[in-house]
Amino acid sequence: MLVKARGPVQAVSANRLSDGIAVWLGPDHRWVDRVEEAGAFEGEAIAQALEAAKADMAARLVVDVYPLDVRVEDGRTIPTHIRERMKALGPSIRSDLGKQAEAPSAVIL
Numbered sequence: 001m002l003v004k005a006r007g008p009v010q011a012v013s014a015n016r017l018s019d020g021i022a023v024w025l026g027p028d029h030r031w032v033d034r035v036e037e038a039g040a041f042e043g044e045a046i047a048q049a050l051e052a053a054k055a056d057m058a059a060r061l062v063v064d065v066y067p068l069d070v071r072v073e074d075g076r077t078i079p080t081h082i083r084e085r086m087k088a089l090g091p092s093i094r095s096d097l098g099k100q101a102e103a104p105s106a107v108i109l
Contacts, residue, residue: 007069007070007080008042009069010040010042010046010070011025011038011039011041011049011067011070011077011079012024012053012065012066012068013064013065013066013087014031014056014057014062014066016031017060017061018061021033022087022099023062024038025039025052025053026038026039029049031056031061033099034088035077035079035084036076036077037077038070038077039077040072040077046067049067053065068081
């Protein structure tokens, strides 16, 4: 983890162990494929979300669990750090690959 979460609103990211893709913990503590659908946790809910994510890591569902700062805009969860936005989209040198190619209208920048 290179980016440290410090903000009052955070999401939880990981990589799904079965296919390696980036995933985010949803508001119901289930993993979602798109950062826009990630849970935006505040206060004690951040620790609870991390605890749920780490349980999934112990169960070998995901790896590299960490919190990230986010903001919520129009009901969508948006990472505040550029590194996390890039992770959510896919390779920056090939816009035809990754999640950005799957749903080009879901621009989160």
